[in-house]
Amino acid sequence: MTAHFEPERPATRADDLPWARWGAPRPLPQAALDLLRSAFTLPEQGAPAVPAERVRPAESRLPETARSAFAAALGAEHVHTGDAARLARAGGQSTPDLLRRRAGDASAAPDAVLLPGDAGEVAAVLRVAG
Amino acid sequence: MAVVPYGGGTSVVGGLDALRGEHGSVVTLDLRRLDRMTDLDPVSMTATLEAGLRAPEAEELLRRHGMTLGHVPQSFEHASIGGFAATRSAGQASAGYGRFDAMVTALTVVTPAGTLRLGRAPASAAGPDLRQLFLDGEGALGVITDVTVRVRPVPEVLLDEAWSVPDFAAGTAALRGLAQAGALPTVARLSDELETAIMGSVAGPRPPPGCQLVTCYEGTAETVEARRAAAHRVLTAAGATPLGAGPVAGWREGRFSAPYLRDTLLDAGALAETLETAASWRRLPELYGAVRDALTAALGASGTPPIVMAHVSHAYPDGASLYYTVLAAQAADPVAQWAAAKRAAGDAIVGCGGTITHHHAVGADHRPWMRAETGELGAEVLRAVKRTVDPRGILNPGKLIP
Incomplete structure (x- = not known):
């Protein structure tokens, strides 16, 4: 006999990753900074990242037929081809990933971001894509 | 069209780059709306969690019922349940709670060829364990949409x-x-x-x-x-x-602060990165020195002698993992600077009988060493599985499969 369990969703959502960072800036302890400056020659001005608002991904190459098929499968509100959604998924969190994004390189951005609601919609996306 | 499955966005091995492969376009499949705990079995002490739940969200759901997963990697604040499964994650408490792949009793994998529901008993002799084949598929062998995992009572x-x-x-x-x-x-x-x-x-x-x-x-x-x-x-x-x-x-x-401090180091013009491996106890001393020396030599050759430090975070009866943190000044082209160091470290790891990754997975960055892990026949087995479930090669091209 299986007891029925009513599915639950979390009350609090995890934060989204910001552009080209893990989170809001945190200062290094002074002792760590001193150690760093004694070990390495670092530029006075640091190596600031290109501001997020100056970074644009290349034009989306998603064909219109695919976009409407995805919209039919997921609902148009779950198919995103705007810059912000695409930039937010432009690669992971390795140091090379971050260095490229900090330099303003958005070449790892996808042509579209799809937000399926369940396993059936995931299967539908794969059917359209394949 | 290529499809890149996406959970918390925390891959450190190039697993999420939207590579088109041979395709005209590429879409990211963000699983964040798959965010439910669909079952909790207090008799068997298992929970079924959808892939898009982030680790803190899954913990919140389990703790409502006095349970915990006990999976606490450094990426905890952002990483997802599906990502843990698709990369064979290990956490800071894995000695006590087990690696993520050891907690999974069942999973659902959606592939272009159909959907698999794998795992029906705590252990089975019904052939090779297909769950383990699809865990660590890194989105190249299918999209994991939920996992059933062993849970524990919140520790007293x-x-x-x-x-x-x-x-x-x-x-x-x-x-x-x-x-x-x-x-x-x-x-x-x-x-x-x-x-x-x-x-x-x-x-x-x-x-x-x-x-x-x-x-x-x-x-x-x-x-x-x-x-x-x-x-x-x-x-x-x-x-x-x-x-x-x-x-x-x-x-x-400070257990979750290292990625924040890396941002600050990059802001200051320093290079900061980590890499990890594992080997038998007998090979570990040689591996430990060889990787450190390879990183030191490669970054020295770039004119940026590094600080290389390490720790053991996961121990087993037969061996252990090594986790390196590397700091240096950034060279003019820091991406090329790190690529040379990473190449040297990877070659040293493989040369000393270590694994190219203990818990970060393969992605694009470790793919050059996959053949050394699996051998040519092993690589062909992986390609055959890929052809069966994804005949048109749409899933995460350029990752994992050698």
Whole structure:
């Protein structure tokens, strides 16, 4: 006999990753900074990242037929081809990933971001894509 | 069209780059709306979690019912359940709770050829374990949409203790003793001399000598006391000196802060990156030195001599992982600078009989060494599986499969 369990969703959502960072800036302890400056020659001005608002991904190459098929499968509100959604998924969190994004390189951005609601919609996306 | 499955966005091996492969376009399949706990079985002590749940969200759901997953990698704040499954994640408490792949009893995988529901019993002799084939598929063998995982009661007791050992060799011998006696604490993390000195000098004016071992015990009062007594016998016999709970507080407080501090280091013009491997106890000393030397030589050749420090974060009866942190000044082209260092480290790892990754997975960055892991026939087996479930090669091209 299986007891029925009513599915639950979390009350609090995890934060989204910001552009080209893990989170809001945190200062290094002074002792760590001193150690760093004694070990390495670092530029006075640091190596600031290109501001997020100056970074644009290349034009989306998603064909219109695919976009409407995805919209039919997921609902148009779950198919995103705007810059912000695409930039937010432009690669992971390795140091090379971050260095490229900090330099303003958005070449790892996808042509579209799809937000399926369940396993059936995931299967539908794969059917359209394949 | 290529499809890149996406969970928390925390891959550190190039697993999420939207590579088009041979396709005209590429879409990212963000699983965040798959965010439910769909079952909790308090009799079997398992929960079914959808892939898009982030780790803190899954913990919130489980703790409502007095349960925990006990999976706490450094990426905890952002990483997803599906990502843990698709990369064979290991966490800071994996000695006590097991790696993520060891917690999964069942999973659903959606592939272009159809959907698999794998796992129906705690153990099975019905052929090779297909669950293990699709765990660590890294989105190239299908999209994991939910997993059923073993859960534990939220621990009643958390007990922290730091130890000092004279050097890294004595520390690894102590960890080996713990693992082989079945006496590993829930967390056991041994820093090498340089990591101990640097962390110590940041934490206070008098960095401790030798190497520091952080241990934590979680469980009931009874199990914690029993395990602690067993660990104490092994550690004392190995020449370790107890330092009390104090030094562990700093580790606990900063356990998720390294990625934030890396941002700050990059802002300052420093290069900061980590890499990891694992090997048998017999090969570990040679591997430890070879990887450090390869990183030092490669970054030295770029004109940016590095600081290379390491710790052991996961110990097993037959071997352990090594986790390196590398700091240097950024060269004019820091991406090329790190690529040369990473190549040297990867070659040293493979040359010393280590694995190219203990828990970060393969992605694009470790793919050049996959053939060394699997051999040509093993690589062909993986390609055959890929052809069967994804005949048109739409899933995460350029990742994992050699």
